[in-house]
Amino acid sequence: MCRKPNPSVVKKENEPVLSNGTKFVVSHPTGNTFVRALLEELTKSQQLEKFYTTIGSGLETNLFIKIICKRRGYSIPDDKISRQWIPELVRLLAKGDQSKKRNRADHSYLTVDKKVCSRLRKQGTQVLHAYEDGAYHSFKRARELGIQCSYELPIAHWATVRRLLAEEVERYPQWEPTLESTREPEEKLFRKEKEIRMANRIICPSHFVLDSIPDEIKQNTPCLVSPFGSPATEPFSRKMSSKASKSFKLLFVGSMSQRKGLADLFEAMKLLEKEPVTLSILGQPSLPMEFYRKQFSDFQYFPPCSNQKVREIMMNHDILVLPSIIEGRALVQQEALSCGLPIITTANAGGEDLIDEGMTGHIIPIRNPLKLVEKIVCLIDEKMKKAERVDLCQSKAKQYSWSLYARKIIDFNLYPSSKLDEIGY
Numbered sequence: 001m002c003r004k005p006n007p008s009v010v011k012k013e014n015e016p017v018l019s020n021g022t023k024f025v026v027s028h029p030t031g032n033t034f035v036r037a038l039l040e041e042l043t044k045s046q047q048l049e050k051f052y053t054t055i056g057s058g059l060e061t062n063l064f065i066k067i068i069c070k071r072r073g074y075s076i077p078d079d080k081i082s083r084q085w086i087p088e089l090v091r092l093l094a095k096g097d098q099s100k101k102r103n104r105a106d107h108s109y110l111t112v113d114k115k116v117c118s119r120l121r122k123q124g125t126q127v128l129h130a131y132e133d134g135a136y137h138s139f140k141r142a143r144e145l146g147i148q149c150s151y152e153l154p155i156a157h158w159a160t161v162r163r164l165l166a167e168e169v170e171r172y173p174q175w176e177p178t179l180e181s182t183r184e185p186e187e188k189l190f191r192k193e194k195e196i197r198m199a200n201r202i203i204c205p206s207h208f209v210l211d212s213i214p215d216e217i218k219q220n221t222p223c224l225v226s227p228f229g230s231p232a233t234e235p236f237s238r239k240m241s242s243k244a245s246k247s248f249k250l251l252f253v254g255s256m257s258q259r260k261g262l263a264d265l266f267e268a269m270k271l272l273e274k275e276p277v278t279l280s281i282l283g284q285p286s287l288p289m290e291f292y293r294k295q296f297s298d299f300q301y302f303p304p305c306s307n308q309k310v311r312e313i314m315m316n317h318d319i320l321v322l323p324s325i326i327e328g329r330a331l332v333q334q335e336a337l338s339c340g341l342p343i344i345t346t347a348n349a350g351g352e353d354l355i356d357e358g359m360t361g362h363i364i365p366i367r368n369p370l371k372l373v374e375k376i377v378c379l380i381d382e383k384m385k386k387a388e389r390v391d392l393c394q395s396k397a398k399q400y401s402w403s404l405y406a407r408k409i410i411d412f413n414l415y416p417s418s419k420l421d422e423i424g425y
Contacts, residue, residue: 022414023049024150025120027130027138029088029112031056031072033331034154034205034228034405038129041406043076049125051081052116054088054108082119087111102180106188109134117141127413136191139198150413151199155328156212156348158184158192164326164348168258171367174295178257178286203409205329206350222420224412227353229402230334231307233394234315246276248380251317251341253282253310253332254324256292261323261346266296267369268323272376279321282313314339319379324349325366337397340390344375358382360396 024042028035031053042048057069058078066073074081091104113130116138120128122145129150130138139149155161161181169176176182196202196213202223204210210218210225254260262281269279282302285292289301302313314320320336322345329350333343337354343361345351355361362375412420 021047022126023047023124024127024129024410024413025050025052025116025125027052027112027116027128027134029054029084029108029134031074033402034152035131036074037229037402038406038409039074039076041403041410043080045410047410048076048080050119051076052084052112052119053081054084054112056081056083082115084108084112084115102183106133110137113137120145120147122146129409129413130195132192132195133188135195135198139195143198148200148413149198150201150203150409151196152203152409153196153209153213153328154205156209156326157196157214158189159214160212161326162189165259168325172258172263174291175258175263178255178262179259180257180286181259201413203412206327207352208348208350209328222412222417224408226405226408226412227400228329228331228334229405230397230400231311231338233338233397234311234340247278248276248319248376249317250277250279250319250321250376251282251314251336252279252321253314253336254322254330256281256283256285256287259325260327261325261366262292263295264323264367264369264372265321268372268376269296269298271369271373275377275380277376277380280313280317282310310335311339314341317341319344319361319376321372321376322346322349323364323366323368323372334397334400337393340393342379342389342393344372344379354396356392356396360393 024047026035026039026042026048039048039051051074055069056072056074057065058074058076058081061078087104087108091101091108094104113134114137116128117140120138120141125147127148127150128138128142129152131152132154135149135151142149165179165182168179169182196217199221202213202221204223204225205228207225210223213223252262252265256262279299280302281299284304314336318341320332320341320343322330322333322343324330324346325348327349333345333349333351333354336343337360343351343355344364345355345361346366347363348366352363355363357363362378364371364375
């Protein structure tokens with residue numbers, strides 16, 4: 001799962017010598033599944049110095065903080081968390097259009113970044129691990145102090161995002177309002193570029209993300225592909241619980257945007273009108289529902305819901321369809337496999353390694369409704385028993401664990417550049 005850095009990468013004179021006792025500071029404004037996995041692994045190995053975020057509660061915290069941080073709990077000691085409440089509370093409580101919401105989110109990221117910058121100290125911290133959009137100021141300070149900068153890029157490099165989405169605007173102008181990344185200010189893009197160029201280590205969730213990074217950066221900075229982990233698989237009795245149906249049930253999960261290829265899926269569904277196929281969509285609309293019904297009216301809609309409810313919906317469908325134009329590594333792919341669903345997706349969704357062609361699903365080119373139709377019909381016509389398909393999908397999902405994802409990131413930061421080739425990175 002790793003791609004070796006360019007042989008020209010050598011140990012820099014000021015590169016810190018690290019060990020298993022290395023202390024990490026982690027910074028992320030909102031937290032998510034992969035941040036939690038890293039924090040838990042660092043806590044287990046007693047390597048977590050501090051976690052900087054906006055809203056969050058740890059273990060054995062007081063009731064007041066638990067109530068406020070109901071959805072942002074972390075399985076780490078509460079005294080390891082440094083919170084920056086106000087900007088995020090303002091963002092969550094305030095009303096406004098999408099532009100204002102994006103600006104408030106950017107402010108939350110920037111506030112946490114600046115707080116980390118002001119709190120970093122040379123003694124006690126050897127590695128700062130931060131994420132795209134939230135590392136500019138803290139990385140500048142870390143480099144001054146000789147602290148290693150570990151950078152996680154969860155989605156493709158901004159230049160690739162901008163290019164691909166600009167092409168989508170030309171293909172489907174009416175979908176442009178769903179492509180928020182096309183409106184990012186130049187100042188924000190400048191910070192992103194500076195962040196990645198200050199990094200001593202770069203971690204990506206997929207080879208698609210790695211390939212999007214400019215060659216001159218990859219030639220001078222060790223890079224690692226560490227795929228996300230999968231959720232636990234469902235018991236056999238539940239995965240077979242959906243009622244028999246004469247129709248083949250497709251499911252799309254994600255934001256209702258052309259970044260996810262939803263317009264292409266609608267075009268494919270129009271071509272499938274004579275086939276026994278139905279479509280369900282689970283996700284957050286970017287525009288009023290009338291817009292989507294105007295593009296293609298015949299789908300069942302599920303609003304965003306709990307993880308457990310998502311899994312129940314998945315187990316009542318036959319295929320996950322995700323014709324994404326650009327992602328990092330869409331977690332929904334492994335969620336679907338863990339529920340026994342095959343996937344039809346693109347390499348740009350970051351899960352190419354999840355697909356055993358024709359067995360756990362199909363990889364299709366981006367922007368190709370005809371190929372999408374072909375693979376859907378393939379799965380409809382094939383004779384493989386459902387139980388056999390479920391076993392194949394769940395076995396694939398089990399190959400990816402969150403502890404392995406996190407451990408690879410930690411170990412990747414412990415070796416000097418000159419040693420990474422020797423140990424297989």
